[in-house]
Amino acid sequence: MTLTDPRAYGHSFSETYDAWYSTVTDAEATARFVAKRCPTRTVLELGVGTGRLATALIDQGLQVVGLDASPDMLRRCPGTVHRVTADMSRPPLRPGLDATALCGFNTLFNLASEQSQQLLFRQIRPLATVLILETMDLGAPDPAATTESQVGIKQPMEGGVIVTATSQDHSRQTVVGRHLEISDAGVVARPWILRWTTVEQLDAMAGAAGFDLSERFSSWQESDTAGNDPAGNDPAGDDPVVAISVYR
Ligand SMILES: C[S@@+](CC[C@H](N)C(=O)[O-])C[C@H]1O[C@@H](n2cnc3c(N)ncnc32)[C@H](O)[C@@H]1O
Incomplete structure:
Protein backbone atom coordinates (compact mmCIF):
# COMPACT_ATOMS: atom_id res chain seq x y z
CA MET A 1 0.00 0.00 0.00
CA ALA A 140 5.43 28.68 7.52
CA PRO A 141 7.25 26.67 4.87
CA ASP A 142 10.76 27.98 4.24
CA PRO A 143 11.43 28.10 0.47
CA ALA A 144 15.19 28.13 1.14
CA ALA A 145 15.14 25.03 3.35
CA THR A 146 16.35 21.70 2.03
CA THR A 147 14.74 18.45 3.14
CA GLU A 148 15.45 18.02 6.86
CA SER A 149 15.70 14.56 8.41
CA GLN A 150 15.49 13.85 12.13
CA VAL A 151 15.62 10.83 14.38
CA GLY A 152 14.23 10.80 17.92
CA ILE A 153 13.21 8.44 20.72
CA LYS A 154 9.44 8.46 20.95
CA GLN A 155 9.11 6.32 24.06
CA PRO A 156 10.61 3.27 25.70
CA MET A 157 8.52 0.14 25.34
CA GLU A 158 8.70 -3.16 27.13
CA GLY A 159 11.72 -5.05 25.78
CA GLY A 160 12.73 -2.32 23.35
CA VAL A 161 12.29 1.23 22.16
CA ILE A 162 10.18 3.22 19.69
CA VAL A 163 12.25 5.47 17.44
CA THR A 164 10.84 8.07 15.06
CA ALA A 165 12.57 8.95 11.81
CA THR A 166 11.13 11.91 9.88
CA SER A 167 11.92 13.82 6.70
CA GLN A 168 10.40 17.28 6.23
CA ASP A 169 10.05 18.70 2.70
CA HIS A 170 9.30 22.43 2.76
CA SER A 171 8.57 22.69 -0.97
CA ARG A 172 5.70 20.21 -0.68
CA GLN A 173 4.88 21.00 2.98
CA THR A 174 5.06 17.31 3.76
CA VAL A 175 6.58 15.27 6.54
CA VAL A 176 7.17 11.58 5.90
CA GLY A 177 7.81 9.61 9.06
CA ARG A 178 8.27 6.15 10.43
CA HIS A 179 7.69 4.94 13.94
CA LEU A 180 10.10 2.03 14.35
CA GLU A 181 9.45 -0.41 17.18
CA ILE A 182 12.81 -2.03 17.83
CA SER A 183 13.06 -5.13 20.02
CA ASP A 184 14.94 -8.44 20.07
CA ALA A 185 12.13 -9.86 17.94
CA GLY A 186 13.01 -7.44 15.13
CA VAL A 187 11.77 -4.09 13.84
CA VAL A 188 8.17 -3.13 13.09
CA ALA A 189 7.93 -0.04 10.85
CA ARG A 190 4.79 2.12 11.00
CA PRO A 191 5.05 4.68 8.17
CA TRP A 192 2.96 7.85 7.81
CA ILE A 193 2.78 11.08 5.83
CA LEU A 194 1.28 14.47 6.58
CA ARG A 195 0.91 17.69 4.65
C1 LIG B 1 -4.95 10.74 13.70
S1 LIG B 1 -6.28 9.61 13.45
C2 LIG B 1 -7.58 10.46 14.33
C3 LIG B 1 -8.69 9.56 14.77
C4 LIG B 1 -9.73 10.22 15.67
N1 LIG B 1 -10.37 11.36 15.02
C5 LIG B 1 -9.08 10.67 16.96
O1 LIG B 1 -8.94 11.88 17.18
O2 LIG B 1 -8.68 9.81 17.74
C6 LIG B 1 -6.65 9.95 11.74
C7 LIG B 1 -7.77 9.10 11.17
O3 LIG B 1 -8.07 9.58 9.86
C8 LIG B 1 -8.24 8.48 8.99
N2 LIG B 1 -7.94 8.93 7.62
C9 LIG B 1 -6.74 9.22 7.09
N3 LIG B 1 -6.87 9.62 5.82
C10 LIG B 1 -8.20 9.57 5.55
C11 LIG B 1 -8.98 9.87 4.40
N4 LIG B 1 -8.42 10.31 3.26
N5 LIG B 1 -10.32 9.74 4.49
C12 LIG B 1 -10.91 9.29 5.62
N6 LIG B 1 -10.22 8.97 6.72
C13 LIG B 1 -8.88 9.12 6.69
C14 LIG B 1 -7.31 7.42 9.52
O4 LIG B 1 -7.69 6.12 9.07
C15 LIG B 1 -7.45 7.62 11.02
O5 LIG B 1 -8.47 6.83 11.53
Whole structure:
Protein backbone atom coordinates (compact mmCIF):
# COMPACT_ATOMS: atom_id res chain seq x y z
CA MET A 1 0.00 0.00 0.00
CA THR A 2 1.43 3.43 -0.91
CA LEU A 3 1.67 6.10 1.79
CA THR A 4 -0.84 8.34 0.02
CA ASP A 5 -3.48 5.60 -0.06
CA PRO A 6 -6.27 6.88 2.25
CA ARG A 7 -6.17 3.53 4.11
CA ALA A 8 -2.45 3.78 4.83
CA TYR A 9 -2.63 5.54 8.22
CA GLY A 10 -4.98 2.88 9.59
CA HIS A 11 -2.86 0.12 8.10
CA SER A 12 0.12 1.44 10.09
CA PHE A 13 -1.54 2.41 13.38
CA SER A 14 -4.85 0.59 13.96
CA GLU A 15 -3.22 -2.03 16.23
CA THR A 16 -1.49 0.47 18.46
CA TYR A 17 -3.75 3.56 18.15
CA ASP A 18 -5.77 3.18 21.34
CA ALA A 19 -2.72 2.25 23.43
CA TRP A 20 -0.61 5.14 22.11
CA TYR A 21 -3.10 7.94 21.53
CA SER A 22 -6.09 7.57 23.89
CA THR A 23 -5.15 10.78 25.76
CA VAL A 24 -3.29 12.62 22.99
CA THR A 25 -5.85 15.47 23.04
CA ASP A 26 -8.64 16.30 25.48
CA ALA A 27 -11.65 14.40 24.09
CA GLU A 28 -14.11 15.68 26.73
CA ALA A 29 -13.14 19.33 26.17
CA THR A 30 -13.41 18.77 22.41
CA ALA A 31 -16.90 17.33 22.81
CA ARG A 32 -18.09 20.19 25.06
CA PHE A 33 -16.76 22.73 22.54
CA VAL A 34 -18.46 20.99 19.60
CA ALA A 35 -21.76 20.49 21.47
CA LYS A 36 -22.07 24.27 21.90
CA ARG A 37 -21.76 24.72 18.14
CA CYS A 38 -24.05 21.96 16.96
CA PRO A 39 -27.61 23.27 16.47
CA THR A 40 -28.86 20.11 14.70
CA ARG A 41 -27.18 17.78 17.27
CA THR A 42 -25.58 15.87 14.36
CA VAL A 43 -21.81 15.77 14.06
CA LEU A 44 -20.01 14.60 10.93
CA GLU A 45 -16.61 13.46 12.16
CA LEU A 46 -13.99 13.30 9.42
CA GLY A 47 -11.44 10.56 10.16
CA VAL A 48 -13.35 9.13 13.13
CA GLY A 49 -10.80 6.35 13.66
CA THR A 50 -11.49 4.10 16.64
CA GLY A 51 -14.07 6.56 18.03
CA ARG A 52 -11.94 8.30 20.66
CA LEU A 53 -13.65 11.69 20.05
CA ALA A 54 -16.95 10.26 18.80
CA THR A 55 -17.56 8.46 22.10
CA ALA A 56 -17.15 11.72 24.01
CA LEU A 57 -19.47 13.48 21.53
CA ILE A 58 -22.15 10.83 22.06
CA ASP A 59 -21.76 11.31 25.83
CA GLN A 60 -22.76 14.95 25.16
CA GLY A 61 -26.05 13.75 23.62
CA LEU A 62 -24.94 14.24 20.01
CA GLN A 63 -25.38 11.83 17.09
CA VAL A 64 -22.19 11.08 15.19
CA VAL A 65 -21.77 10.12 11.56
CA GLY A 66 -18.14 8.96 11.43
CA LEU A 67 -16.27 8.80 8.12
CA ASP A 68 -13.03 6.90 7.84
CA ALA A 69 -11.15 5.40 4.93
CA SER A 70 -9.62 2.64 7.01
CA PRO A 71 -11.64 -0.52 7.64
CA ASP A 72 -8.94 -1.48 10.19
CA MET A 73 -9.68 1.64 12.28
CA LEU A 74 -13.47 1.50 11.84
CA ARG A 75 -13.61 -2.12 13.04
CA ARG A 76 -12.48 -0.80 16.42
CA CYS A 77 -15.02 2.05 16.49
CA PRO A 78 -18.17 1.42 18.59
CA GLY A 79 -21.49 0.65 16.91
CA THR A 80 -23.09 3.70 18.56
CA VAL A 81 -21.32 5.72 15.86
CA HIS A 82 -22.94 5.69 12.41
CA ARG A 83 -19.81 4.48 10.60
CA VAL A 84 -19.18 5.16 6.92
CA THR A 85 -16.14 3.73 5.14
CA ALA A 86 -15.01 6.47 2.74
CA ASP A 87 -12.31 8.92 1.81
CA MET A 88 -13.23 12.10 3.72
CA SER A 89 -12.40 14.25 0.68
CA ARG A 90 -15.13 12.37 -1.25
CA PRO A 91 -17.91 11.79 1.29
CA PRO A 92 -20.73 9.65 -0.16
CA LEU A 93 -23.45 11.65 1.60
CA ARG A 94 -26.38 13.64 0.28
CA PRO A 95 -26.26 17.45 0.56
CA GLY A 96 -28.38 18.92 3.33
CA LEU A 97 -27.14 16.90 6.31
CA ASP A 98 -26.81 20.25 8.15
CA ALA A 99 -24.17 18.75 10.41
CA THR A 100 -21.40 20.32 12.41
CA ALA A 101 -18.31 18.77 10.81
CA LEU A 102 -15.29 18.05 13.00
CA CYS A 103 -11.82 17.13 11.84
CA GLY A 104 -9.79 16.77 15.04
CA PHE A 105 -6.22 15.91 16.05
CA ASN A 106 -4.51 17.05 12.84
CA THR A 107 -6.48 14.60 10.72
CA LEU A 108 -6.84 17.13 7.89
CA PHE A 109 -3.07 16.80 7.42
CA ASN A 110 -3.53 13.12 6.59
CA LEU A 111 -4.65 14.40 3.18
CA ALA A 112 -1.18 14.62 1.71
CA SER A 113 -1.68 17.18 -1.08
CA GLU A 114 -3.06 20.70 -1.38
CA GLN A 115 -5.57 19.47 -3.98
CA SER A 116 -7.05 16.83 -1.69
CA GLN A 117 -7.32 19.32 1.20
CA GLN A 118 -9.06 21.85 -1.08
CA LEU A 119 -11.40 19.10 -2.24
CA LEU A 120 -12.33 18.28 1.37
CA PHE A 121 -13.44 21.87 2.03
CA ARG A 122 -15.49 21.92 -1.17
CA GLN A 123 -17.13 18.55 -0.51
CA ILE A 124 -17.97 19.31 3.12
CA ARG A 125 -19.55 22.72 2.42
CA PRO A 126 -22.95 21.28 1.23
CA LEU A 127 -23.04 18.89 4.21
CA ALA A 128 -22.14 21.18 7.10
CA THR A 129 -23.27 24.52 8.47
CA VAL A 130 -20.26 24.60 10.82
CA LEU A 131 -16.77 23.15 10.25
CA ILE A 132 -14.37 22.80 13.20
CA LEU A 133 -10.71 21.95 12.57
CA GLU A 134 -7.92 21.16 15.00
CA THR A 135 -4.50 21.58 13.41
CA MET A 136 -0.97 21.84 14.68
CA ASP A 137 1.04 24.90 13.76
CA LEU A 138 4.25 23.64 12.13
CA GLY A 139 5.18 27.13 10.93
CA ALA A 140 5.43 28.68 7.52
CA PRO A 141 7.25 26.67 4.87
CA ASP A 142 10.76 27.98 4.24
CA PRO A 143 11.43 28.10 0.47
CA ALA A 144 15.19 28.13 1.14
CA ALA A 145 15.14 25.03 3.35
CA THR A 146 16.35 21.70 2.03
CA THR A 147 14.74 18.45 3.14
CA GLU A 148 15.45 18.02 6.86
CA SER A 149 15.70 14.56 8.41
CA GLN A 150 15.49 13.85 12.13
CA VAL A 151 15.62 10.83 14.38
CA GLY A 152 14.23 10.80 17.92
CA ILE A 153 13.21 8.44 20.72
CA LYS A 154 9.44 8.46 20.95
CA GLN A 155 9.11 6.32 24.06
CA PRO A 156 10.61 3.27 25.70
CA MET A 157 8.52 0.14 25.34
CA GLU A 158 8.70 -3.16 27.13
CA GLY A 159 11.72 -5.05 25.78
CA GLY A 160 12.73 -2.32 23.35
CA VAL A 161 12.29 1.23 22.16
CA ILE A 162 10.18 3.22 19.69
CA VAL A 163 12.25 5.47 17.44
CA THR A 164 10.84 8.07 15.06
CA ALA A 165 12.57 8.95 11.81
CA THR A 166 11.13 11.91 9.88
CA SER A 167 11.92 13.82 6.70
CA GLN A 168 10.40 17.28 6.23
CA ASP A 169 10.05 18.70 2.70
CA HIS A 170 9.30 22.43 2.76
CA SER A 171 8.57 22.69 -0.97
CA ARG A 172 5.70 20.21 -0.68
CA GLN A 173 4.88 21.00 2.98
CA THR A 174 5.06 17.31 3.76
CA VAL A 175 6.58 15.27 6.54
CA VAL A 176 7.17 11.58 5.90
CA GLY A 177 7.81 9.61 9.06
CA ARG A 178 8.27 6.15 10.43
CA HIS A 179 7.69 4.94 13.94
CA LEU A 180 10.10 2.03 14.35
CA GLU A 181 9.45 -0.41 17.18
CA ILE A 182 12.81 -2.03 17.83
CA SER A 183 13.06 -5.13 20.02
CA ASP A 184 14.94 -8.44 20.07
CA ALA A 185 12.13 -9.86 17.94
CA GLY A 186 13.01 -7.44 15.13
CA VAL A 187 11.77 -4.09 13.84
CA VAL A 188 8.17 -3.13 13.09
CA ALA A 189 7.93 -0.04 10.85
CA ARG A 190 4.79 2.12 11.00
CA PRO A 191 5.05 4.68 8.17
CA TRP A 192 2.96 7.85 7.81
CA ILE A 193 2.78 11.08 5.83
CA LEU A 194 1.28 14.47 6.58
CA ARG A 195 0.91 17.69 4.65
CA TRP A 196 0.86 20.68 6.92
CA THR A 197 -0.83 24.01 6.24
CA THR A 198 -0.55 27.35 7.95
CA VAL A 199 -3.69 28.96 9.37
CA GLU A 200 -3.59 31.51 6.55
CA GLN A 201 -3.61 28.69 4.00
CA LEU A 202 -6.47 27.00 5.87
CA ASP A 203 -8.49 30.21 5.79
CA ALA A 204 -7.82 30.62 2.06
CA MET A 205 -8.93 27.06 1.25
CA ALA A 206 -12.00 27.43 3.46
CA GLY A 207 -12.86 30.79 1.87
CA ALA A 208 -12.57 29.38 -1.65
CA ALA A 209 -15.14 26.73 -0.67
CA GLY A 210 -17.55 29.28 0.81
CA PHE A 211 -16.67 29.00 4.51
CA ASP A 212 -15.85 32.10 6.60
CA LEU A 213 -13.66 31.99 9.69
CA SER A 214 -15.90 32.69 12.66
CA GLU A 215 -13.77 31.84 15.71
CA ARG A 216 -10.21 30.73 16.46
CA PHE A 217 -8.68 29.43 19.67
CA SER A 218 -5.34 27.95 20.63
CA SER A 219 -6.88 25.11 22.65
CA TRP A 220 -10.27 23.54 23.30
CA GLN A 221 -10.49 25.84 26.34
CA GLU A 222 -12.24 28.86 24.90
CA SER A 223 -10.30 31.25 27.10
CA ASP A 224 -7.26 30.56 24.91
CA THR A 225 -8.02 32.94 22.08
CA ALA A 226 -5.59 32.85 19.21
CA GLY A 227 -6.65 35.63 16.90
CA ASN A 228 -5.04 34.86 13.57
CA ASP A 229 -1.66 34.01 15.02
CA PRO A 230 -1.77 30.93 17.23
CA ALA A 231 2.01 30.76 17.23
CA GLY A 232 2.09 34.00 19.18
CA ASN A 233 0.31 32.48 22.16
CA ASP A 234 2.97 30.22 23.51
CA PRO A 235 6.28 31.87 22.79
CA ALA A 236 8.17 29.99 25.51
CA GLY A 237 6.28 26.71 25.48
CA ASP A 238 7.65 23.42 24.18
CA ASP A 239 4.23 21.97 23.40
CA PRO A 240 3.17 22.05 19.76
CA VAL A 241 0.92 25.04 19.22
CA VAL A 242 -2.54 24.20 18.06
CA ALA A 243 -5.20 26.15 16.17
CA ILE A 244 -8.88 25.40 16.67
CA SER A 245 -10.66 27.02 13.71
CA VAL A 246 -14.43 27.36 13.45
CA TYR A 247 -15.83 28.12 9.98
CA ARG A 248 -19.44 28.88 9.11
C1 LIG B 1 -4.95 10.74 13.70
S1 LIG B 1 -6.28 9.61 13.45
C2 LIG B 1 -7.58 10.46 14.33
C3 LIG B 1 -8.69 9.56 14.77
C4 LIG B 1 -9.73 10.22 15.67
N1 LIG B 1 -10.37 11.36 15.02
C5 LIG B 1 -9.08 10.67 16.96
O1 LIG B 1 -8.94 11.88 17.18
O2 LIG B 1 -8.68 9.81 17.74
C6 LIG B 1 -6.65 9.95 11.74
C7 LIG B 1 -7.77 9.10 11.17
O3 LIG B 1 -8.07 9.58 9.86
C8 LIG B 1 -8.24 8.48 8.99
N2 LIG B 1 -7.94 8.93 7.62
C9 LIG B 1 -6.74 9.22 7.09
N3 LIG B 1 -6.87 9.62 5.82
C10 LIG B 1 -8.20 9.57 5.55
C11 LIG B 1 -8.98 9.87 4.40
N4 LIG B 1 -8.42 10.31 3.26
N5 LIG B 1 -10.32 9.74 4.49
C12 LIG B 1 -10.91 9.29 5.62
N6 LIG B 1 -10.22 8.97 6.72
C13 LIG B 1 -8.88 9.12 6.69
C14 LIG B 1 -7.31 7.42 9.52
O4 LIG B 1 -7.69 6.12 9.07
C15 LIG B 1 -7.45 7.62 11.02
O5 LIG B 1 -8.47 6.83 11.53
